[in-house]
Amino acid sequence: MVAAKSLLLSAALSVHQTKQAHAHLIVSGFTANTQLMAHLLCSLALSTSSSPTSFHYSLSLYHSITFPTVFATNNMIRCFSNCPSPRHSLLLFSSMLRTSSYVKPNNHTFTFLLQTCSLASALAEGAQVHSHALKLGFADYVFVRNALIHFYCSCSRIECSKRVFDENAHCRDIVTWNSMLAAFVRDGQIGNARKVFDEMPERDVISWSTVISGYVQNGQLEQGLECFKEMRDKGMRLNEATLVSVLSASAQMGLLEQGRLVHSLVQSLNFPLTVSLGTALIDMYAKCGCIEQSRHLFQNMPRRDIWTWNVMICGLASHGLAKEALELFQRLINDGLCPANVTFIGVLGACSRAGLVTEGRYYFSLMTNKYGIEPEMEHYGCMVDLLGRAGFVDEAADMIEKMTVPPDPILWATLLGACKMHGSIKLGEKIGNKLIQLDPTHDGHYVQLASIYAKAKKWEDVVRVRRLMAERNTNKAAGWSLIEAQGKVHKFVAGDREHERSQEIYKMLETIVTRIAEAGYSPNVSSVLHDIGEEEKENAIKEHSERLAMAFGLLVTGDGDCIRIVKNLRVCEDCHEVSKMISKVFGREIIVRDGSRFHHFKEGKCSCLDYW
Template sequence: MRLREGVFVDSFSLSLALQACGRSVDDRSGKRVHTLAVKLGFGLDLFVQTALIEMYAKLGTVEAARNILDEMVQPDIVSYNVLLAEYVRVGEIDLARRLFDEMPARDVVSWNTMIHGHATCGNVGAARKLFDMSCERDLVSWSSMIAGYARSRQSNEALMLFHDMQLANVRPDGVTMVSILSACGDMGALGMGNIVYEYIERNKIEVDVKLGTSLVDMYAKCGDIDRSLEIFNKMGVKDVLSWSAMIMGLANHGFGELALDHFSKMVSEGIIPNEITFVGALSACSHVGLVDRGWKYFTSMTDIYGITPKIEHYGCMIDLLGRTGHLKEARELIRNMPFPPDAIVWRTLLSACRIHKNVELAEEATVNLLELEPHVDGNYVLLSNIYTQNKKWDDVASVRRRMRDESIHKIPGSSSIEIDNVVYEFIAGDRSHPRSREIYEMLAEMAGRLKLVGYKPLVSLVLQDMNEQAKEHGLACHSEKLALAFGLLSTAPRSQICIVKNLRVCEDCHLAFKLLAVIYERKIIVRDRTRFHHFSGGSSLEEGLMFYLSKIEHTLRLPPHLLDRGLDQAIKGELETLFLDKVIAKLGLCVSVYDITNITGGFISPGDGASTFTAEFRLIMFRPFVGEILSGEVEESDANGLRLSLGFFKDIMLPVHLLPNPSKFADGRWTWDYGGVELPIEKEEEIRFRVHSINYPPIPVEQDKDAKPFAPMVITASIDYDGLGPTSWWV
């Protein structure tokens, strides 16, 4: 650095030079400018000293910065605020608070700096105390406090403070709205999110990339993935965070293929993916079961983009391998991780072991998991369920004893639901709500309707030592069922219900929600800690049978003696005789007469005295969707393929061309040659398959005496995919 001859230097130019040295972290030049300032007689100048405070703090020597402040004859509030801001910037909150308390005077900048500092460090309580103490608040004060609540996931407090901000006539800006949208997304508060979006449009707040991305993220987290896509497509400029939010949202909603399409489009537009983008892409592969594609993305992180995979990326790959039955590969990947596996990794493996009934690997995962989380009840529940699946009752009892001896208590599940822009929270067995009596009456109604369609509670999920009736009651009072009951009471018929749960949705609630979506003709969306579950018309986008309600009108004759049972019961009995366990072309298999919505007629026929009625009613039908993955048993094998059974439905055909290649038939069974290892398909073995097609053959005019019974509905199955086939192949 050199000073030209004839150049006039004042305190202003020296201050600018010192600030430049600090911001460019140029220690050598900074000290030379400091020396020059002293030589020229500006060593005690207020502006120069303030600039020196900022420079030394940015150079990492906050002690030197404090020394300069202490040497100042009459430091003003700007000097104090500069050092205060630098303390906060480098995370020295205790030093900042000490300085704040020493200040002879404070302005709104001083208060805002401390509020922001405490909030950023996670001490939201201290930030709120300062916020309440401050006499003057501006937009920054409110935004900092709201952002602190949003970051610490105290979302309800963030929304309440936003309401107070509006009452105080402080107009929010885009930065405030980003925090509010984050809080709405965290709570799943779709109604409030809609209000915020309307506020943004009404007040013409500029929707830049950051705010647009926040809207995309909020709608995805609140369950409205269609609106999220709509806003994303309207954005004129998108950065990697925008694309990542959309990809993550689609993946979490189960739209894996669409998420990967967006990943490809992003790359084609020249946007380089980051760590978050790859979490979304790998999650999408996991939900769809694309093992090869998942490996491709995982290896491309290092090979193409120079991104070192973190534990989240390994976790996604382990989930993908585990879901598709590649348990050995998943275990090997854990061994080869460059860092110790955390509890999430071991729990992911344990969950895969439960799906594929691998007891040995489950026990290994549990040992490691309990070292990291010895008091988390869900880990014991998973292991117990695996023992139960494999009928290892002594081991089940051992797990229960260990839970009792070590005082392992269940983490209370909580579920929230938004009604009229107010979020209500429920815990299991909760009776604190003002409408508690109505909610439990609705629960009883739900249980009764579920029983009518053949639902049986999965009492094996309850590890507590209690009788079957108590276990059923405990399952019936899970927090998500209470939230659903309140939703059914509080929302219009056929409207969508969204529920947010703090833990994973249990298998029993998952099964019940499939049927309740049919029974009450609702679309139900449940967001748990891992993903979204969509139930519509009784169908979940995940594995499971598809049931739905079909409305039918039929005219029938009732003999007089049947009317002794009452008209409704008599007609229902006749309808069950006509339709139950029968196939209706294009509709599927009738599994239950759900209800009768209208009865007309009653005309008496001459001769036998029978009455003719026209009934409008609803049937619960079974018809899986193409692509759905089901579990059944091998019923029989022959040279043409296999016949599979679900117990109540046995016309599932697995033809030769949909077996994995190469397969051969010998000695009455099929065997898959997997790289030189022969994997057999045994009779009565559990098998996972994908629905390839559903057909309704025409009824034959006549049939040979030796022909197999006519099947009015035939499901064609396929197991030529990763993770499908006998479960014994993948354990």
């Protein structure tokens, strides 16, 4: 009977099931059995419930044991770990030390105590636990050392984690290495993380997943994808975390083929479409220009959370599908979900890209008045962009001035762009000079101000601003464009001649110029900042990075294939017009993701309706 009960209690039980088992023990007269009562505590410790009721129930169980064993006490400490404070665990540990006549701590005691301190980021308390582990001779147990590395990492004391890691090179297992690897990744020390990874005597899927996510989280996307390729080449088993990280990298770089590869792996390996994985796939397809695929996945997901809805709303917004984004927001509300601050970034962004001023004002008010969400910089950014591009430049400036928090320079820079668009020279000059004072090293502010002067043909002021920019050692950020073709990512910058097929690309450029000129194209050189001849200006703009990428795309893709390009900066007016002309003359669909939104060029028209 006892053996059967022990087997029952060794299984993972919910709190309700544990109470049923407890009731059965009471009826059967086994409540005096310390081992069985300790197993009940173990079940409660492993339960995900952290309600006050389950906590008090655990404590009453523990107090019902006349002479608690170290196993029972350790599991009570684990139950305490669900509390926001480590105080209870430490008090129980202190009691163990005082009543050492019948129970003494063991290595598991310190593992659980450190876990509790890690969850609470309780540095001082954890350091005391560390000192007791040293004093009682448990600090060299590998599980305790692993817990110490994780604890110091949780408290952002990476140097302490490294010291514990280095103390005994012979007392390490793969968890030790993975813990140190994760500590460096969490602290953004990807170089040191890679060093640890390279030195590991053996690696498992967690090792690979950690270093890949580290690259992706630190913006080293290409290295993350290369590491993923290496992982697959070695035949390593994949896990969900790895796939989500690679999907994130693919999404940020706009690499559709890479993203499709991961999707095919998900299907071939029969991974369940969890919320995390499904949301990552939706995000990837949206950011790679396949918004219809995102919609299909969203509609067929077995379960969604608020982040799934947010990704879909933001995806629709980035493609200029404002009506659909706002309808989806209403569905979210109708389903009883509470929107988050990110939700409204998507909604306001949708209004901004479509010029829906009235709707934008409504949703901004709804966010603050009904849902009590304090506007953050991103929300103000959407509103300033919406109002500024729609011509309400003064209202946008007034909104910035009335903010309760100091405005981010990006807000003023957004408004400066609106001043350039609408020819508000006086306000633009004021904002431009203000930005240069706020951040004299940021090249973009000088460029925007110079652009305003250039549009007004005030060349002396253009020269003055450019000279000031040079004196302060700032340079305009280089624009680049990516295109994925023939299994590789090809990157171009303006005037680029480094590509192995450069001669063919420039020959195709000449063909493009000739054919679109025959179709009625006339260059718009207003974005060129220099007081130079018209012919020189035309030569400057025709070698912009996206045009080189398009020329390469026409060379390497089949007739009628879609050309997909990712650009880091906002597309200029002339390149936008050229893209429309190319789509018509060459009969191609061209999808460009610039720094602001998606442009779907087809049959001489753009999805943005020339409003971007």
